[in-house]
C-alpha cells in the first residue's frame with residue numbers, strides 16, 4: 049500500500065520518491081528521460097550571459113551563439129513552415145507575388161513576429177518572412193544582436209556608422225543640403241545572401257553591421273536574440289533609414305549616406321503564435 053508517491057520532472061532527470069505503509073522508502077533518479085529543448089538551453093544560457101548592458105563577456109556571448117547554431121525549425125515548432133519553404137518553387141530573385149497563380153494578389157501575407165521572451169536583459173523572437181517581403185534598414189542602438197536563419201534564403205545588407213572627423217563640422221550633406229542632421233555616413237559591412245542551414249551572425253553596437261535590412265528570397269525565418277532589448281526609456285529606439293546618393297563624400301564605393309526616415313508604411317509586422325516548447329523561467 050502506498051502512503052505517498054512523489055514524481056518530480058526536471059530538465060535532465062525524473063526523480064521518483066515512493067513511501068510504503070510499512071516504512072520502506074524507495075527513491076530513484078532516472079537521467080536522460082527528458083531531453084531539454086534547445087530553446088530552453090538557449091534561454092538558460094541567455095539568463096547567465098546577458099546583463100542589462102548586454103553580453104557579460106565575449107565568451108558568454110559565444111556560448112549563446114553556439115546554442116543558436118544548433119537551432120532548427122523543429123526546435124521552435126516551425127517544421128511545417130520549413131517544409132513548405134523547401135518545396136517553394138518561386139524564383140529566388142524574382143517577385144513571386146507578380147507571377148503565376150499569385151498574379152494580381154494585392155495583399156501578400158505579412159511578416160509575422162513570434163514572441164518568445166523579453167526581459168530587461170534580452171529579448172528572443174522569430175521573424176517569419178514570406179517571399180519578397182522586406183525588413184527595411186533599421187538600427188540596434190547600443191545593442192548586440194544574434195541572428196540565426198532557421199530556414200529559407202534571405203538577402204542581407206548591413207552597415208556601420210562612420211565617424212569622419214572632417215565631416216563633423218560640415219554643413220554640407222550628401223545632397224548639397226545645408227543641414228545634414230538626418231543623414232550620416234556609413235560603411236557597407238555585408239551585402240550577401242544566406243541560405244539555411246548556416247551559422248549564427250552577430251552584430252555589435254558599433255561593428256558587425258548594426259544597421260541592417262533583410263529581403264526574403266524564399267519563405268524564411270530569422271531567429272533573433274537582442275541584448276539588451278529595445279527600450280525607449282533607455283533611448284534604445286528602432287530607427288529606419290534609407291540609402292541616399294552621395295555627391296561629395298570622399299572615400300570608397302563602400303561608403304554611403306543613410307538618412308533617417310519614418311517607419312515605412314508598407315512595412316507591416318503582425319504577431320504570430322509561437323508553437324514550440326514552452327520556456328520555463
Ligand SMILES: [Fe+2]
Pocket residue numbers: 186187188193260
Ligand atoms: Fe534587426
